[in-house]
Amino acid sequence: MSAKTPHHHGNLRPALIAAGITVLEEDGMAGLSLRKVAAKVGVSHAAPAHHFNGKNGLLLGIAAEGFRTFVKLMQEGRDTAAPDPQAQLLGLCHGYLKFADEHQALFQLIFSTEIKNDPDEDLRKVSLQAFDMLVDTCALFEPSPQHERANEVMIWSLVHGYATLRRFNRMMASERNVVMPFDLILPKMTPKAPPG
Amino acid sequence: MSAKTPHHHGNLRPALIAAGITVLEEDGMAGLSLRKVAAKVGVSHAAPAHHFNGKNGLLLGIAAEGFRTFVKLMQEGRDTAAPDPQAQLLGLCHGYLKFADEHQALFQLIFSTEIKNDPDEDLRKVSLQAFDMLVDTCALFEPSPQHERANEVMIWSLVHGYATLRRFNRMMASERNVVMPFDLILPKMTPKAPPG
């Protein structure tokens, strides 16, 4: 249980994840290598593989960390919004879009199939946390008469697709730039309790 | 202009793209390498790089081909649907989802930022073609009073997000599997001409 610097470096795991995120945001997914991360932290080239059981493990660790800031931004979006359901939902979505904008590589990574999701309980836990935020916010509204979860699926699909579309549109850099304020395409749902 | 087998192999470019797609759908993005594609076609390891100006070029070629079958499936979705606007839009979306389901790696590739979009005119052209299909189908409906393109953006966001969400949900394999028929979350829009 002692938490003093144990060996040459110390607690490598979090340092490697942090360095990995830095490399990812600087050089993108293609520039992320175990050896570069190792060099950035100042350890030998094979050290990361030992801690994460291969590159996939490092990606899992980075993705879990990415989900954490994802959840954090969505929470901040809600916290800074008015308490009525519509504003809460809009705030959540703004946090979602902020994450997609400011952490493009992480956003792509956490929704990527490049990672083989081993029984990494941490990642699954924090990803369900993100989904829970959405479910909780949608619970402020009347459920769709057609399907109990239709609201969640619709909102998540909308915001996720919109975030990806914006990225893609910017990437293609066509003259047809159709990005618009997100609340313009948010559907109307009836809140459970009147806003006051 | 002569199209006889010119050299050792012949028209390598399309063969390499086809092999690349095969490798991609079998081994995923991680297993796709220039050398493997070259071996599959039966040429030397450096031949692909010459035709595509590096790996990124091959990815551009594969992505363009992916967009073509993407457009094809959406077109088929419309063709096999009733002529009224709602059925046409639903058919288009079913083609969209079919592509995402049956060509997962391609779907991920064409919406990925891993590709540096050089002035590859072919890719941009065919990607705009896909967007046009959506615009044309949405043109069967009254435009949103708030913004001229709100319908397109909303529909594309919805269907794209839904496709990704399904993939992600399946990947995470949580007990919370919320996939449902897509038409349940399609918003109501008023068609321009009465269906008949």
Next chain:
DNA sequence: TTTGTATTTTGACAGTGTCAAGTTCACGTG
């Protein structure tokens, strides 16, 4: 045939992930 040009091959290089074997350190037990 000769020339010319596009196509393909060959060989080399640095960088990658992974594995096996070694080294170094902290720590608990005698």
Next chain:
DNA sequence: CACGTGAACTTGACACTGTCAAAATACAAA
């Protein structure tokens, strides 16, 4: 205090990757 014992890390090697320059090949035109 000496001593192992095990975890953290290093070292060295291997196969594989993308890229490049130079050579060899094949076809078209003259």
